[in-house]
Amino acid sequence: MSNSIRVAILTVSDTASLDANADKSGPTIKEIVSKAGFICTETTIVPDSIPRIQNQVKRWCDQGDIDWIITTGGTGFGVRDLTPEAISPLLERHASGLVHLLMATSLQHTPMAALSRPVAGTAKNTLIVTLPGSVRAVKENMDTLVVNGVVKHALELIQGGTGQNVHKNMSSVAVYTTPVSSAQLHHHHDHHHEAPQPRTVLSHDPQAAVSTRHRVSPYPLISLEQALNLISQEVRPLPAQRCRVSPGLKGHILAENVYAPQDVPIRETTNVDGYALRSSDPPGVYKVCTPASHRLSDTVPSGVIYRINTGAPLPNGTDAVIMVEDTSLVSTDVFGEEAEVETLAQVAPGENLRSPGSDARKGDLVLEKGQRLLASGGEIGTLAFVGRKEVDVYQKPVIALLSTGDEITDILSSESTSSSDSWKGVWDTNRPSLQAALEGLGYSVIDLGIVTDDLNDHVSAIRKGLDSADILLTTGGTSMGASDLLKPVIERHFEGTVHFGRITIKPGKPTTFATIPTADGRKKPIFALPGNPASALVTFNVFVVPALRKLGGWPSDLCQLPRVKVKLQDSMKLDTRTEFHRVVVRSSNDGLLATSTGGQRSSRVASLSGANGLVILPQRKDGSQTVLDKGSLVDAIIIGELL
Structure with a gap:
């Protein structure tokens, strides 16, 4: 690898984004990388904003012509220090060794460095390192990374090189190489390496002895917000499909803008029940003709009026409609039909009429792409109203559902028993409850049943x-x-990527989200929810529903279930994790009131019986309050109809 490492520098600072002269660290980094023989291709300043940071870094990664992205600022403990939260979800491979190296370097100079929160790793073959905002800290960290050849070696490995020349300088950055055996750790460097592979497989080898399994999870704990961001980034909408306009479209999302193909109405129509006539006809007795006896294209004769129902077009020769209420019956024919009617008032030209195009003009936008076709029928009715017979909508995802474990039993296919001696295990609560929830939301479910704790059975089911x-x-x-x-x-049988395997939430800490590549180039999402029933239903609403909506083409701002402010009717203890407390939310004159459903143990599915909301209890911090008192206003996710 040549010395022509291409570097982009991102300064994160509210102050510097308003006045570039306030940025001292960015120019310092540029000077250091230039002296090292690297090429600084871009420098940019953004405020302390997660979307702004992420957008800039993703743009640089997508360009494919930047080797190393260095950020400076926003890595501390301040309220506006958001750089780690912005960068972490973008990383495909976390470089914990680099983080330790940066921390060790800074701690040599000041114990306050313990409050720094650097992150490092790769995204699309681009190395990303976050540095503090102070010039002194930047110089210390850059010296460690550049002078000792750490970054040069890391980039060489990322790009598929062997790194022979500087391998000894990178022993602390093993995250960039494949795992090695103890024998390999003592190998000599007089032979060529194979190109290093990303270390994406963190799980234990299920074919190895039980004693070799992990005792501590290798999957890092991430926050609720990080998990939701990863799902949003990794899940892509399904393709659009052409469908006939019918009630079956309810629940779909429009994949096109819908324009009126013609004026609506096409010609003058009536908006009342009555009789079409000439506005010049005075009050009096008239013969009656009907759609059955008179064609629209024929002119209505003098002395005759035309019986008409709401919405129907006017026949030739008429220009107004008199309401039934302004007429009286004079005579009938032998069949009891109206023969003569007296009009009791004179009507003005155009009275009780809808003009052509008064509801929609040809070419008007009547429904927008991304709009939901609700079960209430208004949108599907609009499609029919303007004469659309077919429309493009996003496909609704089909869900494959399974439970795992030798200890669970299908209540639908087993003989129930009250004997503890003959009972084989716990009843499978999750499949029935999740299938009910999915079908209630309008999704099709493929039930794969219960999969035993056997490797081949797992592979076959997936x-x-x-x-x-x-x-x-x-x-x-x-x-x-x-x-x-x-x-x-x-990870090992489908070359999938586990994007997260643990979250700082309660219940649902081991919730797992992964994607598996398919032959058509797509990636199919897979959610492995906890086995405890309450945990499964809670995490389904928090994580799976947003993914289903994203797959179905829902706009990003509508993918998560709605959040509202509720007033607690019970005091609630705080945990060190973000907790979802199951509640019943009722509307009152005092706003929305949330009442606990009782014990919140993760195995107690009854805590969700009748629940229509999940109160989001914030994480308990050291030295802060441990309980939210009755009457507190908190956020809640609505998972059912409000009472």
Whole structure:
């Protein structure tokens, strides 16, 4: 690898974004990389904003012509220090060794460095390193990275090189190489390496002895917000399809703008029930003709009026409609039909009429791309109203659903028993409850049943799910048990990527989100939810529903279930994790009131019986309050109809 490393520098600072002269660290970094023989291709300043930081970094990564992105600022403990939260979700491979190196360097100079929160890793073969905002800290960290050849070696490995010349300087950055055996650790450097591969497989080898399994999860704990961001980034809408306009379109999302193909109405129509006549006809007795006896294209004769119903077009020769209420019956024919009617008033030209195009002009935008076709019928009615027979909508995802574990039993296919001696295990609560929730939301479900704790059974079930559905939803098998096989199967048998395997939430800490590549170049999402029933339903609403909506083409701002402010009717203890407390939300004159459903144990699915909301309890911090008192206003996710 040549010295022509291409560098982009991003300064993160509210102050410097308003006055570039306030940026001292960015120019310092540029000077250091230039002296090292690297090429600084771009420098940019953004405020302390997660979207602004992410947009700039993603743009640079997507360009494909930048080797190293250095950010400066926003890595501390301040309220506006958001750089780690912005960068972490973008990283495909986290470089924990680099982070330790940066921290060790800074701690040699000041114990306050312990408050720094650097992150480092790669995205699309671009190395990303976050540095503090102070000039002194920047110089210390850059010296460590550049002078010792750490970055040069890292970039060489990222780009597929062997790194022979500087391998000894990079022993602390093993995250960039494949795992090695103890024998390999003592190899000599007089032979060529194979090109290093990203270390994406973190799960244990399920075919190895049980004693070799992880005792501590290798998957980092991430926050609720990071998890939701990763889902949003990785899930892509399904393709659009052409469908006939029918009630079956309810729940779909429009994939095109819909324009009126002609004026609506096309010609003058009546907006009342009555009789079409000439506005010059005075009050009096007239013969009656009807659509059955008179064609619209024929002129209505003098002395005759035309019976008409609301919405119908006017026949030739008429220019107004008199309401039924302004007439009286004079005579009938032998069949009882109206023969003569007296008009009791004179009507003005155009009275009780709708003009052509008064509801929609040809070419008017009547429905927008991304609009939901609701079950209330208004949107589907609009399509029919303007004469659209077919329309493009996003496909709704089909879900493959399975439960895992030797210890669970299908209540629908087993003989129930009250004997503890003959009972084989716990009833599978998750599949019935999740299938009910999915079908209640209008989705089609493929039930793959219960999968035993067998490697081949797991592989077979997941393969069937990939072949038959757009997304896989499993429960159980995500924790630290010897028979928890989902993560190993995803990573080792399907070359999938586990984007997160643990979240700082309660319940649902081991919730797992992964994607598996398919032959058509797409990536199918898979959610492995915890086996405890309450955990499964809670995490389904928090994480799976947004993914389903994203797959179905929902606008990004509508993918998550709605959040509202509620007033607590019970005091609630805070946990060190973000907690979702199951509640019943009722509307009152005092606003929305939230009442706890009782015990919140993760296995107690009854805590969700009747619940229509999840109160989001914030994480308990050291030295802060431990309880939210009755009457507190908090956010809640609405998961059912308000009472």
